[in-house]
Amino acid sequence: MLLVVVAGAAAVLVPWTVFLSATLPTRYDTGLWRWSWVGFDVALVGCFAAAAWLGWRRRRAAVTLMTFTAAMLCCDAWFDVTLGWGSPGHWSAVALAVLVELPVAGLLLARAHVLLTGGMVRREFTVADIELHTRPEYQRLQEALATTEPATTEELADALSCPADELSPMLDRLLRAERLRRGRDGRWRRVPQSLMPPALERLSEADQARLRAFYDEKYDYELRLFDWAVRHRDEFGSWAQGSRGNAHLTEAELAEFNAEYEGMFTRYCLLRSSPAPGTRHITVRWYAFPTPEHPLTAPAHAPQQTSRVAREPEQ
Template structure:
C-alpha cells in the first residue's frame, strides 16, 4: 500500500472511531457476565509470552524484524495494564493492579518502544567523500597508522605515541583532524575509531580543480582493490572460514536496484553496529575481526561496450572507512 492511501485510511479510521466510541459509551452496560473468561485471559497472556520470547530471540539475533514485535509487545503490555486496573478497580486487588501497571507493565512497554525506535534510527554515519578526506586523512600515513590502531582497541594519547613513535603534538593534531572528519571520537581518556560510510560524489558535483585529486585517489583505490581480490582469490587457504564470496546476475529495474542497494545498506548498518572493536586474531566463533566487504553493481551491457572495459571511475556504494592505501 502506498503512503498516501495508507495515511488516508488511518485518518478515516480514526474519525470513524469517534462516533463508535460514543455509541459504546451510551449503549454498553456497566456490568456484563460472559463465558470463556479464563480462556480470554489465558490466551491473552499466552500471546504476550510468545511476543516477549520472539522479541528476545530477534533482539539476540539483532534482526530488524524485532521492531514490529517490540511495538506489538509494548501495546499488549499497555492493554494488560489497562484492563487489570479497570476491571480490578472495585476489588481488593486494585492496589496490586495499580502497582503492577505502574512499576512493571508500563515501564517495560516504554522500554520496548524506546528500543524499537533506537533500532529504526540506528544508522552508521554516512557522508560524501571530499578532497579533505583524500589529502588530509586518507593520504596521511600518520592518520592511517592511528586509524589502524584505533580500529582494534581504545587507546590513550600516551599509548598511541608509544606505539607509533610520533610526537605527542603530532598525535593530538592528527586525532583532531580525524575527529573533525568523523573518523574517531574520544571515549573517556582514550580514543576509538567510529564506523563511517563514505559515498562517492556524483561526477557533476566534483569541482574541476579537484578532479585530478579524485582521479589519482580512485586509481590508487582500484590498485588496492585489485590487490585485495587477487590475494583472496589466489590464496583462499589463508582465510579459511573468514573468506566468503558471491556473485550473481540479476534482471532488475532501476527502482529495484535502488531498493536492493538500500536494503544492503540497512544490513550493513546493522552489522557494523554489532561490535565496537576488533578483538584480534583467532579462529573461534566468538572472535571478531575487521572484514573487508564490497558491493558493486553495474549493467553488463554498458560495461562491455567500453573499449577499455569501463573507464568511468567510481567507488562502491557507501564504502566503509577505507583501509590504508
C-alpha cells in the same frame, strides 16, 4: 496475496468493531482476571528478555520482536487505563501509561529503527577525507585505536611509540571529521561511518580532479585485490564465501536491493567492532552493474511486475 489478506482483514474489522460497540455489555465479571494479567505480564517479560538478547546479537529478528513488545506495551497501557477507570487507582494507571509504558514503547520502536537501518552515520566522502585515507600516520592511528579503544591519548601514544603532543592534532582532526568521539572520561572511540560517493557535479573542477584520481587509484587497488584473491582462492577454505547472479531490475529495485545489503552488512560491522577470539579480518565487496551485452545506452525493457533472478554459486 498477503497484502490482499491484510487489506481484507482491515475491511472486515470495521463492521466487526461497530457490532462489538453495540452489543458488548458495559460491565462483565470473569473468573480468570488475575491469571489474564499475570499471563500477559509473563509474556511481556519474555518478549523483553528475548528482544534484549537478539538486539545484543544484532539479529534481524530483534526488529520484529521489539516492534511486537512495543505493541504489547501500548495494549498494556490501554487496558490499564480503560479497565481501571473510575477505580481508586485510575490516576496511577494513567501516570504509569504516560510516564513509563508509552515512552518505553517509543524507545523500543526507535531502537528497532536503528537496528533496521544499522545505526551508522552516513555522509558523503569529501576532499578532506582523502588525506585521512591516504596518509600513513592517520591509518596507523586508526588501526591502533581499533585494538585499544576506548583509549586515552597517552595510551595511544604508548601503542604507537610517539609523543602524545604529536597525536593531539591528529585526534582533533579526526574528531572534526566525525571519525572519533571523546567520552567524558577522556577516552577516544571510533565512530562507525558509511561514506557515500559525492555528486561530482556540485564540486569545483579541482576537487573533481582530486576525487577522480583518488577513486581511480582505489578501483585499481580493487582489481589487484581481486586478482590476489583469485590466485589464492584454494587457501581460504570456508573463510571465503560468495555468489554471483543476474537479475532484471528497475533502477528503484536496484536501489532497494543495495539499501537492504547495506543494512545487513552494517549490522554485522557493528556486531563486533574490534578483533575477538575466533574472528578474522574479512573484506567484503558487492558490485552490481549493467552487463556489456546490455549497456545503459540500450533501450530499456517494458516494466515488469516481478524481477527474474538467476543465481549460481561462486567457484
